[in-house]
Amino acid sequence: MKGRYGSTLLILLAWAFIISMLLIPMLSVVFQALSLGWQFYVQSISTVYVMKSLGLTILVMVIAMLVSAIFGVAAAFAVSKFDFPGKTLIATLADIPFSVSPVIAGLAFLLTFGRLGWLGPYINQFNAWTGLDIRIVFAIPGVILVTIFMTMPFVFREILPVLLNQGREEEEAAALMGASGWRIFKEITFPHIKWPLLYGIILCGARAMGEFGAVAAVSKARGSTFTLPLEIDALYMSGTESAVVASFSVSSVLILLAFIMIGLRTYAAHKASHR
């Protein structure tokens, strides 16, 4: 009997936490967003700034997901199937973005690619030679780079345990029969990581979409290098009452995207556990 009271209490606590910490804040955003009416809502999410930042957010997200997938699969495959010096180092270093504060990550890129950064002079030289005007920081490439940095480990972290758990013998067996590396990956390894890979990509996308700190450090131009979180921040900070409501409206777009991601994620997790 004691156990039952205990579990009831725990369940109630969990619900209380979810309601107060997640549902109420989410709902308040939605209510705030609609407080000046449907028309204002539609208007405020269809401004040029919002459209631009939405486009950039999706672009950044897709690129980050691709890079994370390619890096994650390659690194996890190498670490789990081969022995080479520095193997554990890769696995450890891959966790850095998870433990470094986003602002610091952004500043690090600023210090690397900025005008006074280590690579700044080389970029200038390159531009002088080719007549191009390539800019990394305070431009879209910088936004993409910092987002990639922040989200790179997601796929790696998702599929590494699966590959380690699976062992090497299936691959060895296939190699003994003369199968090529690509064929082994495609026909033997890939079916094992298919769903965890999708799961990792979705997590990566969700994170890329919401990244604020790192992007804020390398992005200063509203309407061109701002992503949705930065646009929301700009609206909110402008201080007028209608702008604050508009910032909630744009936030609700981000929340909608997040819910889509959660839906996809749940589907991928379900698939991953049922194979």
Next chain:
Amino acid sequence: MYVSLSNIYKNYGDFQASKDVSLSIEKGSLVALLGPSGSGKTTILRMIAGLETPDRGDICINGTRVNDVAPADRGIGFLFQSYALFRYMTVFDNIAFGLTVKKVAKEEIRRRVTELIELIGLSGLEDRYPSQLSGGQRQRVAFARALAPNPEVLLLDEPFAAIDAKVKEELRMWLRNTIQQIGITTIFVTHDQEEALEMADQIVVTNKGRIEQVGTPQEIYCNPETPFVAKFLGKSSVVEGYDVLKGFQKIENVKEALIRPEYISIHPQGSLHRYRSVVELGHIEHILFKGNRLEVTLRIGELVLVANHTIDGHAFKVGDAVDVLISRICIYDETDTYLVENEGMNTSSLFYI
């Protein structure tokens, strides 16, 4: 010699997995690599397969040095301990994989796979996935998959490790018969002496990266050449100070001996009238029921021995005084073993009867 290894060395960091291993295997024979875990037997198998590269030494298959030949081109079939079946492929696709890789014609693949599925007695299960098969069935599929590309040599890594005792016995017989029927040169790794003794034509005993002895099961069991082999095979009692036992020739400065239970017989006290001069007086310390026999622990003076006794023989009790007759012991020092018969039991000693 069909498969040969000469002066192979292999290290993993500080660990010496192979130390000067030389071995020759005849075409068509079934050879067991037998040894405790960590003795280097699996390393030998993996080097023959090409999954590991020796640091020094040559490996030849069918007269060709294969050290630099890719695993896939060595003409070997390999059965992994865990079978390593492709979990996302059906039984049919698993067996067909090696042939598909070699770009064999579709029709030919179908014919060969069907033939192999019949051989392993799993007709009708072609479309199952490995997870839907029993342990024994998986092993058979792995066996068929290894055989599909018609290898010259079949390598099996602990083929029965993952199978329960009852099925194991049947599978051993089946595997031995099937291998003989096909006539393929086969090398398998095992730590189970019973498995090696029962299945192999030749046994290679490994210990600490070296080969201790190579021979037929009879030779290995009855005439161990090294102390390790003598101790590793059979369930022997180690005695220090065998010289108190009557009837055995003494070897100078050597105190230790091994005694196999099958060379010890026990009789009710005073009932043994032959060989009186070499009968020892012992006391029963412990009796263990083993189903088909009794395992009796005896004390003779300072020595403790384990003997077998038949279930339907005289019913002994713990504490009984018994007549003990030891027919043969294996005296050993650091490097050599000496099999010594009980002289009191020789025909020349009939005089004692």
